[in-house]
Amino acid sequence: MYSNNRYFTFFIRNLLDTKFIENNIPQNGIEQKAFKDFETVLIGICHYLKIELPETISATNLLPEEVTQNHFEELLILITRHKIDEKVIKKQAKKMFGKYKKRSEDDSFFEDNYKFLENVNCWNSDWKFNPEDAAYFISEMIEQDFTFEYPDETYSHDLFPYIQKELAKLELELMSFDTQGDNYLFFVANKNEVSQIIELAQIIDVKIDRL
Numbered sequence: 001m002y003s004n005n006r007y008f009t010f011f012i013r014n015l016l017d018t019k020f021i022e023n024n025i026p027q028n029g030i031e032q033k034a035f036k037d038f039e040t041v042l043i044g045i046c047h048y049l050k051i052e053l054p055e056t057i058s059a060t061n062l063l064p065e066e067v068t069q070n071h072f073e074e075l076l077i078l079i080t081r082h083k084i085d086e087k088v089i090k091k092q093a094k095k096m097f098g099k100y101k102k103r104s105e106d107d108s109f110f111e112d113n114y115k116f117l118e119n120v121n122c123w124n125s126d127w128k129f130n131p132e133d134a135a136y137f138i139s140e141m142i143e144q145d146f147t148f149e150y151p152d153e154t155y156s157h158d159l160f161p162y163i164q165k166e167l168a169k170l171e172l173e174l175m176s177f178d179t180q181g182d183n184y185l186f187f188v189a190n191k192n193e194v195s196q197i198i199e200l201a202q203i204i205d206v207k208i209d210r211l
Contacts, residue, residue, distance in 0.1 A: 067204050069097040075200040078193050079175075080120045092116050100204065117177070123186040128156050134163060141188045142172065160211045167191075178207030 046053055072093035076084070096113060123137040131150055139146040148166035150159055163174055173194050177185040189197055194210065201208040 072096045125184045
């Protein structure tokens with residue numbers, strides 16, 4: 001009754017083509033990648049369960065990095081593009097880290113730090129905005145005149161590709177905190193620091209979006 005079901009046919013064909021890998025030696029690139037991924041999973045399980053790995057296996061610790069105040073300082077420095085006084089950064093990072101250590105499910109990074117973020121060249125915008133608003137507030141954030149070209153009748157998130165294209169010429173990128181609401185909290189980052197921002201945000205569990 002499954003003879004006309006192509007998905008079932010593919011499943012049976014793949015099942016029949018399955019073979020054992022002898023001596024744990026991959027025969028092609030796909031098998032090699034699968035072995036590597038499986039090895040990573042096993043190493044992660046061993047780290048989590050605190051099972052000692054054999055000396056023949058060399059691997060970095062895959063457990064989440066322990067969060068420190070330095071992570072918050074680094075993130076604040078990057079999202080403000082190195083323009084905020086070091087004492088201000090350290091004071092705010094200390095406050096954020098203290099809140100992080102005592103965090104609860106009801107805590108919101110956005111709400112807890114809104115007053116600070118609002119004053120570090122961020123743009124808090126409704127999800128609906130027009131090109132003129134974008135040009136004005138981005139000019140404020142980067143402290144220079146900013147204009148960009150866009151098709152007629154283009155608004156809100158549809159403007160992102162055109163904004164990013166123009167910012168890229170300045171080695172900058174528009175990003176946003178995830179406010180868990182119907183608004184954006186935009187900021188502009190140095191393009192060569194975006195990956196580091198994303199990594200730090202993941203470590204301290206702050207949701208930041210690339211646009």
